[in-house]
Amino acid sequence: MNLFKILIHLPLSIQKLPYFIGLQLVRLAYFDLPIKIWPRNSYILGSLICTLSDLDLTFFATKKVEIYSKLWRYRLLKIFLPFLGEINFYHKEKVSRFLNYANLFEIGRDPKLMEILAYRSTEGSSYEKIVFFLKVLESDRRNLKKIPTYRERKWKLHIKNLGWEMPNDLSLDALISLLSKQLREVNLSGKVFLKTFFPLATLKKEDLNNIYEECSRQGLIKDYILFYPFYWIGSSFYHDSFEHDLELIKNLNESESRLLAEQIRWELWGLFTQLEVTPDKATLLMHLENIKRLVKNIHIQELLDESLESIELLTELVESTLENYKV
Numbered sequence: 001m002n003l004f005k006i007l008i009h010l011p012l013s014i015q016k017l018p019y020f021i022g023l024q025l026v027r028l029a030y031f032d033l034p035i036k037i038w039p040r041n042s043y044i045l046g047s048l049i050c051t052l053s054d055l056d057l058t059f060f061a062t063k064k065v066e067i068y069s070k071l072w073r074y075r076l077l078k079i080f081l082p083f084l085g086e087i088n089f090y091h092k093e094k095v096s097r098f099l100n101y102a103n104l105f106e107i108g109r110d111p112k113l114m115e116i117l118a119y120r121s122t123e124g125s126s127y128e129k130i131v132f133f134l135k136v137l138e139s140d141r142r143n144l145k146k147i148p149t150y151r152e153r154k155w156k157l158h159i160k161n162l163g164w165e166m167p168n169d170l171s172l173d174a175l176i177s178l179l180s181k182q183l184r185e186v187n188l189s190g191k192v193f194l195k196t197f198f199p200l201a202t203l204k205k206e207d208l209n210n211i212y213e214e215c216s217r218q219g220l221i222k223d224y225i226l227f228y229p230f231y232w233i234g235s236s237f238y239h240d241s242f243e244h245d246l247e248l249i250k251n252l253n254e255s256e257s258r259l260l261a262e263q264i265r266w267e268l269w270g271l272f273t274q275l276e277v278t279p280d281k282a283t284l285l286m287h288l289e290n291i292k293r294l295v296k297n298i299h300i301q302e303l304l305d306e307s308l309e310s311i312e313l314l315t316e317l318v319e320s321t322l323e324n325y326k327v
Contacts, residue, residue, distance in 0.1 A: 004052035008150060015050035019043055022055055022081045029073040034063040040088070040110035047154040052143075054085030058110055061091045067276050088273040094317060095272075101310045102269045103262070105132040105161060126186050127262040129162045133179055134227055135266065137172075141198055144172040172198060187255045193223035208235050222248045225294075226256055229263050233290055242290075249297045261303040264295055268310050272317070281318050288315050 007015055019039070027037050041056045042048040059067065067089055078084045088110070099107075099117060104124040107114060114121070136158060137144075143151050148170045155175070159166045164182065167174035176198065180191040196214055200207045212235035215224045224232045225245065236242040252260065268291070271284065278284060288311055295307040 002147075004049050004150060007050040008052075010050070012046065012048065016043065016048060018050065018081075019048065019053075019055045019083065022077075022084060023057070025077055025081065026057060026074065026084070029077060030059075030070070033065055033067075033070070034061060035065065035067075036060045036062065038112045040112070041085075042154065044111060045109060045157055047157050049150060049153070051083070052150065053083070055081075055083050056085040057087050058113055059087055059089045060095075060113070060116065061089070064091065064093075068279055071277060087277055089276040090273070091276070097313065098269065098272050098310075098317075101265050101272075103132055103266050104128050106135075106266070106269070108161065125258075125262070126182070127258045129164075130179070130182055130186070130188075130259065131262045131266050133158070133162065133182070137175055137179065138198075138228070141172060144170075144175065148172070186259075187253070188226075188259060190223050190227055192218070193220045193227060196220060197224075197228065203231070205234065205238070209238050212236070212239060221245055225249055226259055226263070229260065229294060230267055233287075233294070246293065246297065252297060252299055254300065257298045257300045257303060260294075261298050261300070261307055264291060264298075264307045265310070267291065268314055272314055275314075275317060275321065281321065284318055285315065288318070 023037070023039055023043075030037060037060075038058050039055055040058050042053045043055055047053070061067070071087075074084065074087065090113070096117060099119065104122060105128060107119065108121065113119070140151060140154070152170050155170055156166055159178075164178060167178055176191070176194050179194065180189075183190050193215065196218065197211055200211050208231050212221075212224065212232070215221050216239075221232075224235075225248070232245070233242070236245050249256070249260075271287075275284075292308065292311050295304065295311065298304045298307060
């Protein structure tokens with residue numbers, strides 16, 4: 001039985017109650033560490049639906065601390081509180097060095113972090129908006145196919161923050177059409193690719209590889225790289241075509257270069273938020289090397305320099321943690 005279909009009619013304060021209790025239990029589990037813990041995303045922004053939404057948390061270390069060996073506490077709680085979601089982990093002394101690479105609309109879902117870091121919000125570029133939309137659309141695609149009515153609160157908030165116009169009827173197709181319109185406004189096209197990508201059942205390697213093969217048949221590999229570059233990387237290595245595919249993006253125009261640069265920024269910020277809770281640093285360093293090879297196809301010098309600088313900074317941070325983790 002889908003309880004959320006009933007619970008959604010309760011006041012938000014009642015829906016949030018089990019999540020509030022979960023938050024306090026997580027804080028209690030880590031009371032002995034110099035870490036501040038707070039919720040972000042739907043719990044804070046008012047789009048939470050009880051039993052459907054996750055409780056995503058931010059862990060903010062005020063002093064140097066090693067967290068990975070203590071994540072068993074969180075995993076244990078998650079057995080009893082399955083709504084516990086993703087942890088973003090920050091060290092106070094490191095996050096300010098990387099903050100400039102954050103996507104405005106992504107970090108906007110963590111108001112407490114913005115407050116602590118005195119982050120000044122700007123309008124945000126069209127490319128930041130498009131990348132944010134691509135990511136949240138992909139993450140919510142299954143719900144949009146099955147239960148779009150119950151995602152309306154979430155998507156109204158997203159689209160309001162982006163300054164776009166909400167479709168009359170919420171559906172995956174309607175949101176793809178909205179995205180296609182925004183792409184056209186910056187001289188990009190991708191409707192055929194998006195219609196090809198979003199029917200995929202899961203994000204398992206097999207399905208992503210099937211999408212890659214379909215894109216190859218339709219001549220859409222370049223679009224795959226531009227819109228979901230980090231899924232493409234895995235699929236291209238599986239098909240032994242990474243170097244071949246890079247040739248397809250050697251002559252990117254300005255709009256394509258700016259989109260790719262924004263994709264890189266999103267990925268690097270995401271990797272940074274997971275740096276302390278990810279044990280496999282060797283794989284992470286290899287991923288950064290692949291990103292660097294991708295970045296070299298950006299033909300706007302300031303964006304190229306910024307991307308390479310951020311990769312070097314994150315590589316430095318990864319290497320600085322190796323002494324604390326066993327790969």
